[in-house]
Amino acid sequence: MAFDAAQFGPITLDHLPPFAQRLRKAADLVWEEGYKQPFLRELGNGTLAREKFAFYLLQDYRYLKDYAKVHALALTKTQDPEVMQFMANVQNAIFNVESAMHRKYMASFGVTEEEMNHVRQSAFARAYTSNILSIAYGGSLVDVLVAVLPCAWVYADYGQRLAAEFADTLEGNPYKSWVDMYKTEEFWSSSVWLLEHIEELVEGLSEEHKRELVDIFVVGVENEYMFWASAYDMQYSWKPEWDVR
Helix, strand or coil: CCCCHHHHHCECCCCCCCHHHHHHHCCCCHHHHHHHHHHHHHHHHHHHHHHHHHHHHHHHHHHHHHHHHHHHHHCCCCHHHHHHHHHHHHHHHHHHHHHHHHHHHHHHHHCHHHHHHCCCCCCHHHHHHHHHHHHHHHHHHHHHHHHHHHHHEEEEEEEHHHHHHHCCCCHCCCCHHHHHHHHHHHHHHHHHHHHHHHHHHHCCCCHHHHHHHHHHHHHHHHHHHHHHHHHCCCCCCCHHHHHHC
Protein backbone atom coordinates (compact mmCIF):
# COMPACT_ATOMS: atom_id res chain seq x y z
CA MET A 1 0.00 0.00 0.00
CA ALA A 2 1.44 3.34 -1.06
CA PHE A 3 2.14 5.99 1.56
CA ASP A 4 -0.68 8.53 1.70
CA ALA A 5 0.61 11.74 3.28
CA ALA A 6 -2.84 13.27 3.52
CA GLN A 7 -4.29 10.23 5.27
CA PHE A 8 -1.28 9.85 7.58
CA GLY A 9 -1.53 13.44 8.76
CA PRO A 10 1.21 15.87 9.83
CA ILE A 11 4.63 14.29 10.30
CA THR A 12 6.12 15.39 13.62
CA LEU A 13 9.04 14.25 15.74
CA ASP A 14 6.56 12.09 17.65
CA HIS A 15 4.42 11.02 14.69
CA LEU A 16 6.59 9.32 12.08
CA PRO A 17 5.65 7.11 9.13
CA PRO A 18 6.75 3.45 9.19
CA PHE A 19 10.09 3.57 7.37
CA ALA A 20 11.09 6.75 9.20
CA GLN A 21 10.42 4.92 12.48
CA ARG A 22 12.71 2.12 11.32
CA LEU A 23 15.48 4.59 10.50
CA ARG A 24 15.13 6.41 13.81
CA LYS A 25 15.13 3.19 15.83
CA ALA A 26 18.25 1.90 14.06
CA ALA A 27 20.16 5.11 14.86
CA ASP A 28 18.79 5.56 18.38
CA LEU A 29 21.97 4.79 20.35
CA VAL A 30 24.24 7.26 18.56
CA TRP A 31 21.35 9.75 18.21
CA GLU A 32 20.83 9.93 21.96
CA GLU A 33 24.54 9.88 22.75
CA GLY A 34 24.91 12.74 20.31
CA TYR A 35 22.46 14.88 22.24
CA LYS A 36 24.32 14.18 25.48
CA GLN A 37 27.83 14.94 24.21
CA PRO A 38 29.75 17.93 25.66
CA PHE A 39 29.41 20.19 22.61
CA LEU A 40 25.59 20.17 22.81
CA ARG A 41 25.47 20.17 26.61
CA GLU A 42 27.69 23.22 26.87
CA LEU A 43 26.01 24.95 23.94
CA GLY A 44 22.67 24.54 25.71
CA ASN A 45 24.14 25.84 28.95
CA GLY A 46 25.82 28.75 27.18
CA THR A 47 29.25 27.69 28.46
CA LEU A 48 30.73 26.32 25.23
CA ALA A 49 34.11 27.94 24.52
CA ARG A 50 33.84 30.47 21.70
CA GLU A 51 36.88 29.05 19.90
CA LYS A 52 35.25 25.61 19.79
CA PHE A 53 32.07 27.07 18.36
CA ALA A 54 34.12 29.05 15.82
CA PHE A 55 35.90 25.83 14.79
CA TYR A 56 32.48 24.21 14.30
CA LEU A 57 31.19 27.17 12.26
CA LEU A 58 34.15 27.05 9.91
CA GLN A 59 33.80 23.30 9.37
CA ASP A 60 30.06 23.75 8.82
CA TYR A 61 30.79 26.44 6.24
CA ARG A 62 32.97 23.97 4.33
CA TYR A 63 30.40 21.23 4.77
CA LEU A 64 27.63 23.29 3.17
CA LYS A 65 29.56 23.64 -0.07
CA ASP A 66 29.67 19.86 -0.46
CA TYR A 67 26.07 19.60 0.74
CA ALA A 68 25.08 21.87 -2.15
CA LYS A 69 26.94 19.62 -4.60
CA VAL A 70 25.05 16.60 -3.29
CA HIS A 71 21.74 18.33 -3.99
CA ALA A 72 22.94 19.33 -7.46
CA LEU A 73 23.68 15.68 -8.21
CA ALA A 74 20.32 14.61 -6.79
CA LEU A 75 18.63 16.96 -9.24
CA THR A 76 20.03 14.89 -12.13
CA LYS A 77 18.41 11.69 -10.85
CA THR A 78 14.79 12.68 -11.34
CA GLN A 79 12.33 14.13 -13.84
CA ASP A 80 9.91 15.14 -11.08
CA PRO A 81 9.71 18.96 -11.18
CA GLU A 82 8.79 19.15 -7.48
CA VAL A 83 11.90 17.22 -6.48
CA MET A 84 14.05 19.26 -8.86
CA GLN A 85 12.67 22.48 -7.38
CA PHE A 86 13.43 21.31 -3.83
CA MET A 87 17.03 20.52 -4.78
CA ALA A 88 17.44 23.89 -6.49
CA ASN A 89 15.95 25.69 -3.47
CA VAL A 90 18.44 24.04 -1.12
CA GLN A 91 21.33 25.19 -3.30
CA ASN A 92 19.87 28.70 -3.50
CA ALA A 93 19.50 28.84 0.29
CA ILE A 94 23.11 27.77 0.79
CA PHE A 95 24.67 30.22 -1.67
CA ASN A 96 22.34 33.20 -1.44
CA VAL A 97 20.86 33.05 2.06
CA GLU A 98 22.91 30.89 4.41
CA SER A 99 26.23 32.14 3.02
CA ALA A 100 25.44 35.77 3.90
CA MET A 101 24.01 34.76 7.27
CA HIS A 102 27.01 32.54 7.96
CA ARG A 103 29.47 35.32 7.24
CA LYS A 104 27.70 37.79 9.50
CA TYR A 105 27.21 35.21 12.24
CA MET A 106 30.81 33.99 12.11
CA ALA A 107 32.11 37.54 12.23
CA SER A 108 30.28 37.96 15.54
CA PHE A 109 32.38 35.06 16.89
CA GLY A 110 35.62 36.56 15.65
CA VAL A 111 35.94 34.48 12.48
CA THR A 112 37.60 36.45 9.70
CA GLU A 113 36.96 36.38 5.94
CA GLU A 114 40.51 35.07 5.52
CA GLU A 115 39.76 32.11 7.77
CA MET A 116 36.52 31.38 5.93
CA ASN A 117 38.16 31.49 2.51
CA HIS A 118 41.05 29.23 3.50
CA VAL A 119 39.55 26.93 6.12
CA ARG A 120 41.04 23.45 6.16
CA GLN A 121 38.54 20.64 6.32
CA SER A 122 38.96 18.26 9.25
CA ALA A 123 39.39 14.54 8.63
CA PHE A 124 36.01 13.92 10.24
CA ALA A 125 34.17 16.47 8.12
CA ARG A 126 35.90 15.11 5.02
CA ALA A 127 34.80 11.58 5.89
CA TYR A 128 31.23 12.84 6.17
CA THR A 129 31.12 14.82 2.93
CA SER A 130 33.09 12.23 0.96
CA ASN A 131 30.52 9.65 1.98
CA ILE A 132 27.45 11.63 0.93
CA LEU A 133 29.13 12.78 -2.30
CA SER A 134 29.94 9.16 -3.15
CA ILE A 135 26.31 8.20 -2.59
CA ALA A 136 25.15 11.17 -4.67
CA TYR A 137 27.39 10.14 -7.59
CA GLY A 138 26.60 6.43 -7.55
CA GLY A 139 23.26 5.98 -5.82
CA SER A 140 19.62 6.40 -6.73
CA LEU A 141 17.43 9.34 -5.73
CA VAL A 142 16.16 7.61 -2.59
CA ASP A 143 19.75 6.82 -1.55
CA VAL A 144 20.62 10.52 -1.79
CA LEU A 145 17.54 11.63 0.13
CA VAL A 146 18.37 9.23 2.96
CA ALA A 147 22.02 10.39 2.94
CA VAL A 148 21.07 14.05 3.49
CA LEU A 149 18.25 13.29 5.93
CA PRO A 150 20.41 13.04 9.11
CA CYS A 151 21.63 16.63 8.77
CA ALA A 152 18.09 18.01 8.54
CA TRP A 153 16.45 15.68 11.06
CA VAL A 154 19.13 15.63 13.77
CA TYR A 155 19.41 19.43 13.81
CA ALA A 156 15.63 19.85 14.03
CA ASP A 157 15.35 17.33 16.85
CA TYR A 158 18.26 18.72 18.85
CA GLY A 159 17.13 22.30 18.27
CA GLN A 160 13.65 21.62 19.62
CA ARG A 161 14.98 19.62 22.57
CA LEU A 162 17.56 22.23 23.53
CA ALA A 163 14.93 24.98 23.33
CA ALA A 164 12.67 23.03 25.69
CA GLU A 165 15.38 21.85 28.10
CA PHE A 166 17.06 25.24 28.51
CA ALA A 167 13.98 27.44 28.09
CA ASP A 168 14.56 29.20 31.42
CA THR A 169 18.15 30.25 30.67
CA LEU A 170 18.28 30.71 26.89
CA GLU A 171 17.68 34.45 27.00
CA GLY A 172 21.20 35.16 28.19
CA ASN A 173 22.82 32.34 26.22
CA PRO A 174 25.31 33.51 23.54
CA TYR A 175 24.16 30.59 21.38
CA LYS A 176 20.45 31.38 21.63
CA SER A 177 20.24 32.39 17.96
CA TRP A 178 21.66 28.99 16.95
CA VAL A 179 18.99 27.19 18.96
CA ASP A 180 16.30 29.55 17.68
CA MET A 181 17.26 28.75 14.09
CA TYR A 182 16.89 24.99 14.41
CA LYS A 183 13.90 24.79 16.75
CA THR A 184 11.46 26.25 14.23
CA GLU A 185 8.73 24.49 12.30
CA GLU A 186 10.16 26.13 9.19
CA PHE A 187 13.43 24.24 9.63
CA TRP A 188 11.58 21.01 10.47
CA SER A 189 9.60 21.34 7.22
CA SER A 190 12.63 20.30 5.16
CA SER A 191 12.83 17.07 7.17
CA VAL A 192 9.12 16.51 6.61
CA TRP A 193 9.57 16.89 2.86
CA LEU A 194 12.40 14.36 2.86
CA LEU A 195 10.54 11.91 5.10
CA GLU A 196 7.40 12.03 2.93
CA HIS A 197 9.32 11.45 -0.30
CA ILE A 198 11.50 8.71 1.18
CA GLU A 199 8.36 6.96 2.44
CA GLU A 200 6.91 7.04 -1.09
CA LEU A 201 10.12 5.92 -2.77
CA VAL A 202 10.75 2.89 -0.52
CA GLU A 203 7.42 1.36 -1.59
CA GLY A 204 8.25 -1.71 -3.64
CA LEU A 205 11.97 -1.71 -2.86
CA SER A 206 13.62 -5.00 -1.94
CA GLU A 207 14.39 -5.69 1.70
CA GLU A 208 18.08 -5.69 0.77
CA HIS A 209 17.84 -2.14 -0.56
CA LYS A 210 15.91 -1.04 2.50
CA ARG A 211 18.67 -2.42 4.74
CA GLU A 212 21.21 -0.47 2.68
CA LEU A 213 19.16 2.69 3.25
CA VAL A 214 19.10 2.05 6.99
CA ASP A 215 22.88 1.67 6.94
CA ILE A 216 23.28 4.92 4.98
CA PHE A 217 21.15 6.70 7.55
CA VAL A 218 22.93 5.31 10.62
CA VAL A 219 26.35 6.18 9.18
CA GLY A 220 25.05 9.70 8.54
CA VAL A 221 23.95 10.09 12.17
CA GLU A 222 27.34 8.74 13.30
CA ASN A 223 29.04 11.35 11.13
CA GLU A 224 26.90 14.07 12.69
CA TYR A 225 28.12 12.89 16.09
CA MET A 226 31.76 13.00 14.98
CA PHE A 227 31.31 16.43 13.41
CA TRP A 228 30.40 17.91 16.80
CA ALA A 229 32.84 15.76 18.78
CA SER A 230 35.80 16.79 16.62
CA ALA A 231 34.74 20.44 16.84
CA TYR A 232 34.65 20.19 20.62
CA ASP A 233 38.20 18.80 20.59
CA MET A 234 39.18 21.23 17.79
CA GLN A 235 40.65 18.19 16.08
CA TYR A 236 41.71 18.22 12.43
CA SER A 237 43.31 14.76 12.21
CA TRP A 238 42.36 11.34 13.51
CA LYS A 239 45.19 11.63 16.04
CA PRO A 240 46.31 15.05 17.33
CA GLU A 241 49.98 14.09 16.91
CA TRP A 242 49.39 13.58 13.18
CA ASP A 243 48.33 17.18 12.77
CA VAL A 244 51.67 18.73 11.91
CA ARG A 245 50.28 21.41 9.57
